[in-house]
Amino acid sequence: MSKYLPLSERLARETGDQWRPTLAEIEAVLGFPLPKAAQQAAWWGGASDKPHHRAWLDHGWRARDLDRAAGTVTFHRDPTAGQPPPPAEAPPVIEAHRGVGxxxxxxxxxxxxxxxxxxxxxxxxxxxx
CATH class of the missing domain: 1.20.5 (Single alpha-helices involved in coiled-coils or other helix-helix interfaces)
Incomplete structure (x- = not known):
């Protein structure tokens, strides 16, 4: 179980399309301080395999608009959040040349x-x- 489950549960209850908490509010929901990396926008976006990203992506949210001066981050409801990206088209394989090298x-x-x-x-x- 992820330590970010309380944030995940909080977002699951959210009825609006946007939630703009302060970082202190998020820490209160979690019950522990956010890491220093949370002061950077990259911590809130990026790879979806991170436990903290799963907390919002699994409930259809994206974290955007980190405002360091105000100490807030804005979560936007996104129906495509948490879904894997469409598969990239693979280049055609020419059977006659496979393994020749x-x-x-x-x-x-x-x-x-x-x-x-x-x-x-x-x-x-x-x-x-």
Whole structure:
């Protein structure tokens, strides 16, 4: 269970499309101080895999508009929050060329080893004569 669950529960009860608490109000909801990183906008946005981001994204909110001077952050209701981004289109794969680079490297390596082996055999033969 995330330590940000109280914030998540608070946002789940919110009926409006916007909530603009002070950072102190958020700390009161959480029951602990926010980390120093919360003074930066990047802490409120970014990767959705962070536990604090899940607190609002899971309930359809996005955190925006960090106002450091006023000590507030604004949460906006967003129906797409928490949903994974659409898959990126993968470049087409040309079946005939798949794996050719690796095979070429292996072939080249075998050829080098065989060549070195033949060269060593000839040098050894020359020493015996």
């Amino acid at each position: 690796g095979m070429a490297l292996i072939g080249a390596g075998v050829a080098v080893i065989a060549g070195v082996g033949l060269l060593a055999a000839r040098l050894m033969k020359g020493r015996k004569a």
